[in-house]
Amino acid sequence: MKTFNIGGVHPAENKLSAASPIRKAQLPKQAVFSMFQHIGAPAKPVVKKGDEVKVGTLLAEAGGFVSAPVYSSVSGKVSKVDVALDASGTRRPAIYVDVEGDEWEDSIDRSETLVKLSDRPELDAKTIVEKIKNAGIVGLGGATFPCHVKLTPPPGCKAECVIINAVECEPYLTADHRLMLEHADEILVGVELIMKAVDVKRGYIGIENNKPDAIRLMTEKAAAHEGIEVVPLKVKYPQGGEKQLIDAVIGRQVPAPPAIPINVGAVVQNVGTAFAIYEAVMKNKPLIDRIITVTGKSVKQPSNLLARLGTPFQQLIDECGGLPEDTGKVIGGGPMMGKALISLEVPMTKGSSGLLLMTDEEARRSTPQPCIRCAKCVSACPMGLEPYLLSKISEKQMWDKAEAEDITSCIECGSCQFTCPSHRPLLDMIRVGKSTVMGIIKSRAAK
């Protein structure tokens, strides 16, 4: 079975919520929309205090090409435009909306009927990309890179295939798994739309083989769609990483930055993004909700919730049986790449793929011991880097050396730290080094 070639680890899967069907979360009393729900320039608010909004009303427009607009996911009144604590752990500009009723913009098609690509022959690549851009769709796997940017290849580059990331390699998370089981048809139309947008004939859907039901269903349904192939993959973390997935599915390696996947002819999109693209293009529905897995070993009812963006995490936890008493850490995202939250008031954003409640015992970090030079981190690194070295040179602030050792290639997957028998905070230090070196490179480019 296919998988990527270098490194990787296999953490305990713990897919507790895999059998729980998607259910709709309740509307929040107040929704908070961060202006930083994507990578790139922050969105610019276009509403002011007191404005009436409906579901699907534009709240903030894109702040640049690499940016995305933000739409209201609730109806009600804008109560303030201020700052709010978000999952990054800092206070950043946000729009607060007090919820009243649930009125939708008339342009949104709320029916369940499936619209096929053949039903809408007038759609061309440009219209599709424009619609995606206007709907505020970003990569829903967690990286939140504005979707239309990837679908607009830079001059001189031509896409050869579309790869759909349905790997869900993070332990615990099951949002994509459930989405495939319940909305396979819509996803496949979404994939066709992406293929049309970048003008390619081949589409691959990469699924890890710990989801045999999803592989079976998708393969069955994909038979009716020309050019789409389901590729079962061996379970290995971080297969959901863009570069790892390209290696696993089509066997090509993306060179070190500034090279991007399109340089090897691949456009990678998450399966959730494909679904959102279907809704945006065929149903005129901007990105206002997403599926989030709320899970954890002591959570009463691990669930997959279809929740509106801007809902506070506290409410989602309440809907799954409340916060267990032994909770030591609440992580936004999966256990490998997610970030511990500092407050439960933090609102859900476009990138919230999961909410993991870890018990105190699980969450506690072991005391770091000296490095024993076992090189487990080197074997585990999927980018072929030397994590022990990068972490040390970051600690010593040797930025030139860090750049020479390709610290910017690090995808921050955490395999090194996971595998380290001395429990060293390898990734913590590498992150500091990476962000500093990126800053240095940026300021050098500006000169």
Add this chain to the structure above:
Amino acid sequence: MNLILIAVIVLGAIGLVSALVLFLASHKFAVHEDPRIVQVAEVLPQANCGGCGFPGCSGFAAACVKAADGGSLEGKNCPVGGQPVMERVANILGMTAAPSAPKVAVVRCNGTCENRPRLVSYDGAQSCRVQNMTGMGETGCAYGCLGCGDCVKACQFGAISMNPETGLPEVDEDKCTACGACAKACPRGIIEIRLKGPKGRRVVVLCNNKDKGALANKVCKASCIGCGKCVKTCEKFEAITLVNNLAYIDAEKCKMCRKCEEACPKHAIHGFNFPPKKVVADAPAKPVAEKPAEAATQTPKAPVEESTVINNVKQ
């Protein structure tokens, strides 16, 4: 016999030729270093802290010699050795040392465990730089001290230590050389290298919070809320500026009257090394305060006179 002779002659010849090559090479590639650089380097403290802005003490020595050739030692200052060392350097170079006011590191945060409650606990790598990347840190303040002690690790002179009671670093003024290593190490820029002030007396805003007042007030009992009361009390000297909801006292303009300290509703302004206040002194203190202030404006840079001024205010 013959063999021994040949060996001696051959080796001797090789020796001579090599000597000649070495002699020529040492002349051809000779590096002429100004002997004064070595002399200057010898009187420097050899801490190689970089506080002077040059790469180590030898780098500073070279810079001093170059500056002396240019005619003035202005701007060259060894923070570790201070004025005495700079005078010795000036002697060697036949110049006069530029006067420099002693400085000291000041931790501009008073978010003690009591003033600023911890909301979450951080268990990642014990480094302020790492913790700063995770967001706000353990408290609600995005500008305050993170408490992992990067500054303590950066100090070569053992001048900073963490106070476990307050969770904040404390500077030992006698040991601090104002080299600035701690200020560079702090990811939040809380530590300022500030004029030590006459007799070590100085008035400082002990806060770095640039949030709006309501928010700053919520997260810490000792935060600057940007109300501007201190700016009003200091209208005459214009030593206090309010930028981004944060007051800052210009050490060069401050006359040490400490009125701002009394005016601050959050007690974010602190005076260092002042003698304990007299309770009765309130009423007569005002008229006295104005005169010395004028005197001080006339002679702003003379440390001896300024310290007597301070004495007048207080006594």
